[in-house]
Amino acid sequence: MEINFTTLSMVIFLIALTFKLFRNKSLSSIDPSKLPPGRTGWPIIGESLDFLGTGRSGHPEKFINDRMHTFSSQIFRTSLFYESIAVFCGPMGNKFLFSNENKLVTSWWPRSLYKIVPSQPVANSPEAMSMRKLLLRFLKPETLHSFVGAMDCVAKQHLKTCWENKSQVLVYPLAKSYTFALAWKLFVSIDDPIEVAKLSDAFSVVLCGVISIPIDLPGTSLNKSIRAANFIRKHLHEVIKKRKIDLENKKASPTQDILSHMVLTCDDNGQFLSEADIADKILVLILAGHDTASAAITFLIKYLAELPHIYNEVRKEQMEIVKSKAPGELLNSEDIKMMKYSWNVACEVMRLAPPVQGTFREAMTDFTYQGHTIPKGWKLYWSGNTTHRNAKYFPDPERFDPSRFEGNGPAPYTYVPFGGGPRMCPGIEYAKLDILVFMHNIVTKFKWEKIYPDEKIVIDPLPIPAKGLPIRLQPQVY
């Protein structure tokens, strides 16, 4: 893998400088010999360049592996973006962070996010807990499974418009436009292509600001992102207002999409959610779910192109489902249950190419882990990269082997593409349906080959093929 580095170093420098100007830390009360082993790198920028893959290390995975080898396979210290970081490694590290949420650690997101979604509650507040409960309610399997037919419709329409009658396509942007189309349809029943395109364009601007210098001045990515988020919010407010009226007049269904569920749901205090709350929740869900699912679909297509025997097995399973249905009949939740092999394939894709490299927590207090002191305020990082390709947990780790997920599957805390513990991704079931419905449609209609067999992978900040994964397409006959 390599990194898109054009403006990255400037961005890192400015982030670091911003932190430097506005923050002042003291570790005076901590015995330095008790801190985890590691190094802090350059003044201000620490080891950020190496972490992001621009220095010797090459990429974040190598950054982690090198330091696990040099310092400790359990925990090491580094410094990124002027933050002191402890990287917790292996299943024990994952377990520790995941099971100490709101006891010793709390989640930590880039500060830009709070500017883009100001109503996003502070991580360990009661409001955050209540918001998480609500998100889990809106994304619960029973609700989502009732949307499988609608998802199938979106996937079919997308393939018809963007893939059929083409001899070549560029996968990554198409995967993004499919996941956007799906999200607007399932969340708010918007399916007019012009409206979808307008909202999706604005959303791409929002996404650019999430990992950006946290300075809100005209012209900065964050400023553009905040303005784009306001545009989407305004649009959503109108949709929500209209939906409330339509629900009252029985012109809309209480179960037609996630918006109807949100409008009719009360929070812990028995209050209906405000329009502003609903709009922000939809923003957060699309922000968290869009690029991740697009990256998973892109890598799925990449691996299926490289591994014809896996493609054949997936197609066999999906064709059984096609044969069991009447012509034109859409997929339903029973069909999803039949896609066991296909889901194992998707899991193996996310083992080798986890869409999220890892996330941060923050130490709520000084505590001790593996004999080392972790000072309050330090940022703590976990990453699937410490276990996913480790031969101890995944024998012959470079081999693509979906059977790893049969039976009990991988050992606890070794396979973590969706994180874990109370903050585990609430979108996991949505992502599963999104990926499987797409997989069903694509393998039953096409086979394909990569145009660049050795296309590199870049981290941007999610892993993606450097050229967007162009492929040659051939239609499949039923």
Ligand code: HEM
């Ligand atoms: C393949 C697709 C996806 C992957 C790999 C993924 C992965 C993750 C990971 C690793 C986290 C952080 C967990 C932690 O820190 O322990 C996360 C958080 C989150 N994800 Fe996903 N995700 C995916 C799709 C989705 C979708 C489709 C949605 C929404 C529909 C979603 C909504 C969220 C939200 C709201 C959070 C924040 C949860 C919190 O802070 O409590 N994700 N996801």
